Amino acid sequence: MYLKQTILACLTAAMTSGVLAAPLALKAGHPDNYVVQKGDTLWDISGQFLAEPWLWPRLWNINPQIANPHWIYPGDVLQLSWVNGEPRLGKASQGGKQVIHLSPKNRYENKANPVPTLPLSEIGPFLQTDHILANSQQAKEMPYVLGNNEKHVGMLEGDVLYVQGTLIPGQDYGVYHPGTIYKDKQTGEQLGQEAVFVGVVRAEEQLPNNTARVTLAQSRREVYQGDKVMPLPPQETLAAVFMPKAAPVISPGYVIELPSKARGGGKFDVVLINKGLRDSVSPGDVLDIQRPGAEMVDKNGKVSYREYASVYDKAFYSAGKSSLPSESVARVMLFKVYDKLSYGLILQSRELVSSGYQVSNF
Known part of the structure; x- marks a missing residue:
């Protein structure tokens, strides 16, 4: 509340x-x-x-x-x-x-x-729980779930668990399952790793050998061995101020995925884009989403869409391949910004937005 x-x-x-x-x-x-x-x-x-x-x-x-x-x-x-x-x-x-x-x-x-x-x-879960890790190395350095003495593979609310790492007794922590590692589709640079929220544990006691005993206070899904443990963001420090404004000038980016895993998203759906703090964007920035123009193969006036063209035509008639103009289809407001990635909420949409669509200034 x-x-x-x-x-x-x-x-x-x-x-x-x-x-x-x-x-x-x-x-x-x-x-x-x-x-x-x-x-x-x-x-x-x-x-x-x-x-x-x-x-x-x-x-x-x-x-x-x-x-x-x-x-x-x-x-x-x-x-x-x-x-x-x-x-x-x-x-x-x-x-x-x-x-x-x-x-x-x-x-x-x-x-x-x-x-x-x-x-x-639509955005509450992203503000309160879901998270993006800077890289896979950060995940390796975090405390993690060892399991419990009942030898449960999947642990549920109320179970007593043990965590490898140092925790503060009496404090609540989020439990996250390491998810997709996002990489730039052109350069291969690692942009971050998805951390899927699975539950909350309360630290009960710090034990020898850098081990902590915890109680699984609530769970969204089963907790597994190796799931990562980190502090929940305090409510008073959440990035909840959204300033509706034109974004600073950026080089074109793209929609990485829809966290819902749907093939397309419309108004008030959430998207993940490959722009973040290093691109000088901030919560509240509004950007344009464009559907890429269809790529064409022009064989001496015989035109076909590249995806339907023969391997031969793609190889020999694509050097100067053209594409149809891209089309603006949506506006997105960023609401949670990481170093190289940002979550955005689609505010206006003329048609469904898919992964790979270009994100740029309007």
């Missing part, structure tokens, strides 16, 4: 010079009024009015110095107005005449939950 409140508060408090510099264009055919529906997000509502919904802080006239969110609730009537030539969205009075701009004051009425900025349920 604390995490959700923190993310909600921080999300609505974010605005940067990048947002201020961009023009605020209203969407063609936008309404003048809108009744908030159950299940709405500020992003969806902003998309009713703005051509670029990621500029929502200006539409709501959010002050970056305000720590509390501008709560709105299902059933509230929103009305569009103009202030100094800029469009503003606020709550209308019951009579529908006076526009009351959203207030930073706390609200105490016993109503439904306030409307969040984004569907937090």
Whole structure:
């Protein structure tokens, strides 16, 4: 609950010079009024009015110095107005005449939950538990599960386990299964290793020979010998401030995979991209996702898609091979950034996004 409140508060408090510099264009055919529906997000509502919904802080006239969110609730009537030539969205009075701009004051009425900025349920697990290790060497140096005296292969909630490594008695730790090692598809550089969250253990006692006795307090799936153990991120240090802004100029990257393992993802699905802190990106950066243009083989005017061409034609008529123009299909906002990789949430999508799609500035 604390995490959700923190993310909600921080999300609505974010605005940067990048947002201020961009023009605020209203969407063609936008309404003048809108009744908030159950299940709405500020992003969806902003998309009713703005051509670029990621500029929502200006539409709501959010002050970056305000720590509390501008709560709105299902059933509230929103009305569009103009202030100094800029469009503003606020709550209308019951009579529908006076526009009351959203207030930073706390609200105490016993109503439904306030409307969040984004569907937090989609990114919560990535903020709280799932993780990317810098490299496979980091995984080798972490404490790991030895097993238990019942000789269970898969250990479940309530089991007493032993861990090789030093732990602090009374402290909770996350248990992670080492997953996919991500490598750059062109250079072969190791970008990081997936750490799949499987459970939480509570350290009970530090024993001789650098061994700790722990209790498996909760488990998402079975815990196995060799699973890694590391501290859970404190809620107050989670990267929960998402600043909707254009990303700095980067060299083109690509979508590595969809953590859901689906073949394609749409709006509010999560993707993993090969850009991170070393590329100067940060949480809140918005990037464009493009479908690569189809590669062609042109044999003296006889054109075919490269994947359908013969081996001979690929070998002798691909030296100057052309491809159709790439197409912008989605916008993604980064929300968890590592050194060489980042998780992003698809905010807009005209069609499904797949691994290998290009990520670049728009």
